[in-house]
Amino acid sequence: MSRVAIVTGGTRGIGAAISRALHAEGHKVAANYAGNEEAAAAFHRDTGIAVFKWDVSDFDACAAGVARVADELGLVNILVNNAGITRDSMLHKMTLEQWRAVIGTNLNSLFNMTRPVIEGMRERGFGRIVNISSINGQKGQIGQTNYSASKAGDIGFTKALAQENARKGITVNAVCPGYTETDMVRAVPQDVLEKSILSQIPVGRLGQPEEIARCVLFLASEQAGFITGSTLTVNGGQYL
Ligand code: CAA
Numbered sequence: 305m306s307r308v309a310i311v312t313g314g315t316r317g318i319g320a321a322i323s324r325a326l327h328a329e330g331h332k333v334a335a336n337y338a339g340n341e342e343a344a345a346a347f348h349r350d351t352g353i354a355v356f357k358w359d360v361s362d363f364d365a366c367a368a369g370v371a372r373v374a375d376e377l378g379l380v381n382i383l384v385n386n387a388g389i390t391r392d393s394m395l396h397k398m399t400l401e402q403w404r405a406v407i408g409t410n411l412n413s414l415f416n417m418t419r420p421v422i423e424g425m426r427e428r429g430f431g432r433i434v435n436i437s438s439i440n441g442q443k444g445q446i447g448q449t450n451y452s453a454s455k456a457g458d459i460g461f462t463k464a465l466a467q468e469n470a471r472k473g474i475t476v477n478a479v480c481p482g483y484t485e486t487d488m489v490r491a492v493p494q495d496v497l498e499k500s501i502l503s504q505i506p507v508g509r510l511g512q513p514e515e516i517a518r519c520v521l522f523l524a525s526e527q528a529g530f531i532t533g534s535t536l537t538v539n540g541g542q543y544l
Pocket of ligand 1: 446448482484496500
């Protein structure tokens with residue numbers, strides 16, 4: 305059955321792979337982006353997927369964005385909260401701006417995006433919400449107190465929201481990608497990536513965005529109706 309899906313941060317990296325996978329499954333996809341016009345235009349050209357610009361850390365912008373998607377594509381019944389940023393720094397050097405930016409985009413966004421869609425999903429008796437957390441929300445990471453806190457928060461949010469809505473046909477799950485081949489991971493200093501990260505991945509390589517997208521596609525499907533509140537770990541065995 306064709307549904308309307310929003311993928312935040314849906315024009316680049318893991319989000320782009322998720323948007324493509326949902327689109328290929330026959331869903332109407334709104335790929336949200338915040339700033340990178342060039343990447344969004346190229347993504348739209350390549351895929352034909354509709355792109356919508358708003359900042360997920362801004363509550364009012366999210367409400368307006370959801371309303372625009374509903375007008376243009378229809379009522380939203382799949383939400384993938386994928387947008388995420390890093391501002392890596394040891395805590396003793398971290399600025400308040402770095403802390404706030406990461407919590408705003410990676411954690412506050414889950415409230416901002418879910419609040420405008422959840423009532424409609426409850427009324428219609430169907431919804432799929434998938435929150436993209438991270439291995440580093442599960443295990444912590446040097447240089448990422450902000451990011452790890454936000455991603456651990458995403459898991460708590462997922463579990464609470466899953467319980468609130470289990471009787472309403474709505475499932476809420478988290479996916480925790482490990483280190484995946486995207487611009488975000490390419491920004492990690494090369495020596496750290498080789499010495500401290502790749503050596504810790506039993507599968508012996510980085511993940512591919514499509515490997516994360518396939519999991520999201522399954523969790524967003526009708527068939528996954530008995531899976532809710534779960535945390536799906538997709539990290540090549542790096543953290544068990
Ligand atoms: N694992 C183990 N050790 C690490 C590490 C890591 N990922 N990152 C840094 N370290 C170590 C360094 O090797 C260094 O050790 P020594 O003092 O023994 O040399 C120590 O921590 C301090 O590091 P730096 O000297 O490099 O300090 P800095 O202030 O210049 O930079 C840093 C610190 C910002 C954390 C930088 O090292 C860095 O960017 N590290 C990578 C952090 C990381 O893994 N981020 C993940 C981004 S990808 C992502 O977030 C996606 C996802 O969900 C998985």
